[in-house]
Amino acid sequence: MNAALDGDPRAWADLVDRFNPRLWGVAWGHRLDQAAAHDVIQIAWMRFLERGHTVRDPDALGAWLCAIVRNEARRLLERQQRMTPTDTGWDQLEDDDTDPMAALLDDERKVALRQALNRLGEPCRELIRLLMIDPPLSYAEIAASIDRPVGSIGATRQRCLGRLRRQIDPSMYQDDDSEVL
Amino acid sequence: MTFIDDLSPSDNELLRELADAVDVPSMPDSLRESCLGLLAWRTVDADLAQLLETSALAGVRSSEADTIVFSTTPGPGYQDGTTIELTLGERLGAVVGRISPPAPGDIKVQTRNGIVSAPVDDEGRFHIPTIVRGAFRLRVELTDRRAMVTSWTLAA
Numbered sequence: 001m002n003a004a005l006d007g008d009p010r011a012w013a014d015l016v017d018r019f020n021p022r023l024w025g026v027a028w029g030h031r032l033d034q035a036a037a038h039d040v041i042q043i044a045w046m047r048f049l050e051r052g053h054t055v056r057d058p059d060a061l062g063a064w065l066c067a068i069v070r071n072e073a074r075r076l077l078e079r080q081q082r083m084t085p086t087d088t089g090w091d092q093l094e095d096d097d098t099d100p101m102a103a104l105l106d107d108e109r110k111v112a113l114r115q116a117l118n119r120l121g122e123p124c125r126e127l128i129r130l131l132m133i134d135p136p137l138s139y140a141e142i143a144a145s146i147d148r149p150v151g152s153i154g155a156t157r158q159r160c161l162g163r164l165r166r167q168i169d170p171s172m173y174q175d176d177d178s179e180v181l
Numbered sequence: 182m183t184f185i186d187d188l189s190p191s192d193n194e195l196l197r198e199l200a201d202a203v204d205v206p207s208m209p210d211s212l213r214e215s216c217l218g219l220l221a222w223r224t225v226d227a228d229l230a231q232l233l234e235t236s237a238l239a240g241v242r243s244s245e246a247d248t249i250v251f252s253t254t255p256g257p258g259y260q261d262g263t264t265i266e267l268t269l270g271e272r273l274g275a276v277v278g279r280i281s282p283p284a285p286g287d288i289k290v291q292t293r294n295g296i297v298s299a300p301v302d303d304e305g306r307f308h309i310p311t312i313v314r315g316a317f318r319l320r321v322e323l324t325d326r327r328a329m330v331t332s333w334t335l336a337a
Binding site: 129 | 185187188192195196198199200201202203205206208209211212213215216217219220293315316332333334335
């Protein structure tokens with residue numbers, strides 16, 4: 001990490017290759033389109049070059065970068081909403097439910113899964129999206145991405161997966177879902 | 182394929198099914214290239230005062246939604262309390278704004294495409310004839326010896 005900060009191109013390439021897939025996933029998790037995701041990830045790396053020396057623990061770098069992606073994504077979203085107040089806003093974009101042809105062609109199960117995800121409220125929907133990222137994020141990275149304590153992630157994950165299952169097949173569950181995250 | 186160690190096999194299976202059903206866009210190659218290129222932008226600006234974007238804190242006075250405010254980080258020295266308020270006016274084709282407290286000098290806006298500079302007048306006003314998209318930062322040097330650089334910020 002320090003080699004990269006000192007300008008070593010190979011160390012830099014290693015870092016970029018190691019974290020970009022995750023950062024791409026986190027940007028997607030925050031509902032950014034591809035161009036915005038590209039910009040936000042650039043900002044994260046630029047900030048790293050500016051202030052990376054303040055990251056004492058290389059193991060914490062992933063979470064540090066995820067937090068920047070989270071903050072910049074939110075800032076971008078806020079500014080977009082200010083500029084076009086009549087739009088529904090990015091956080092209401094639905095995952096590919098807008099393409100009726102896709103809905104016809106895909107099997108029922110896929111449509112059901114997408115709809116179940118869309119019906120999940122936040123922050124569960126965002127968390128589930130983050131869990132779909134390959135390679136998987138660490139607890140610290142997830143925590144940084146959704147701005148919650150690391151210790152709560154395990155339980156939150158289970159709760160959100162449970163809610164997702166209930167959305168997919170409400171008939172399977174009799175109990176009343178009155179939990180508040 | 183995603184596999185999370187401390188989740189049950191059925192949870193992992195569900196996530197995998199979901200990832201199949203939802204279109205998770207793959208990372209474009211161009212991202213790697215542009216990130217690798219960032220290394221060339223390392224500059225040693227430690228001696229310059231840093232301005233942080235403070236639009237939320239400063240309270241955006243203008244009705245223009247694309248106004249951004251930068252303020253100096255708190256600390257001792259004559260650079261305390263410098264604010265740059267600017268509008269990224271795509272319709273104007275320019276970045277316009279004002280520095281306070283005012284002093285004449287020079288302002289540069291740096292983006293992926295390069296650097297454009299413009300003078301700052303006696304009243305701290307500037308008009309940089311360029312459209313900014315994506316990431317940018319500003320560098321200001323004034324005749325009263327204030328010199329500052331902003332963090333990399335995203336134009337909306």
